Amino acid sequence: MPTEFAWPNGNRIAVMVTLLFENWTDGQAPNYSPMTTSLKPGTYDRAGVTWQQYGGNAGIWRLMRTLDPSGIKATICANARSIELYPEAAKTAVAQGHELAAHNYTQDGLLAYMSPKEQLETIRRCVKIFEKVAKVDRAAVARDKRLQEDLGIDSLSLIDLAVATEDAFAVGIPDEELERFQTVGDIVDHIRRCRVAA
Numbered sequence: 001m002p003t004e005f006a007w008p009n010g011n012r013i014a015v016m017v018t019l020l021f022e023n024w025t026d027g028q029a030p031n032y033s034p035m036t037t038s039l040k041p042g043t044y045d046r047a048g049v050t051w052q053q054y055g056g057n058a059g060i061w062r063l064m065r066t067l068d069p070s071g072i073k074a075t076i077c078a079n080a081r082s083i084e085l086y087p088e089a090a091k092t093a094v095a096q097g098h099e100l101a102a103h104n105y106t107q108d109g110l111l112a113y114m115s116p117k118e119q120l121e122t123i124r125r126c127v128k129i130f131e132k133v134a135k136v137d138r139a140a141v142a143r144d145k146r147l148q149e150d151l152g153i154d155s156l157s158l159i160d161l162a163v164a165t166e167d168a169f170a171v172g173i174p175d176e177e178l179e180r181f182q183t184v185g186d187i188v189d190h191i192r193r194c195r196v197a198a
Helices: 046-070 080-085 087-095 116-134 155-169 184-197
Strands: 018-021 075-078 099-102
Touching: 018 046, 046 080, 046 087, 075 080, 075 155, 080 087, 080 116, 087 099, 087 116, 099 116, 099 155, 155 184
Parallel strands: 018 075, 075 099
Antiparallel strands: none
């Protein structure tokens, strides 16, 4: 019979902190803006571009300083372009114990709109950037690695991983399927099954 679930140390609630560290293609801005009036198509959105630059120049640093005194570790969903533009922020995040979650190359370069070849090239490009700047070891996530025992991915981090996988590969991961994921290979196989079925 399953044991009744309880959070450690008698805690009654768990809070998961996720930060977004995003960038768009050079000269582009989010399709939402701090301005309330939409610009005409083709107009350079100086406010939007400045707004996105704030994230790497000041925003991510302020958020890490806010979390640090309480010892809170966040999952930072980072575009590889953000890592390229602000490598010190990425290195500091890793040094402080935050988790970097790969979040495409840029926000406006959606994998769902790319051919399989373009998707693979984009993913490989992102992996190289994360390996180089954030010192992420690709070998640490081989097919046979167990999610919890080898990689330290707990149930909350697994939900983060599932959401990132759904976004990156335009696949669905039902809860019952998520519960079956034990290894990196299980996730890869699920993505492949979804691709074949599509």
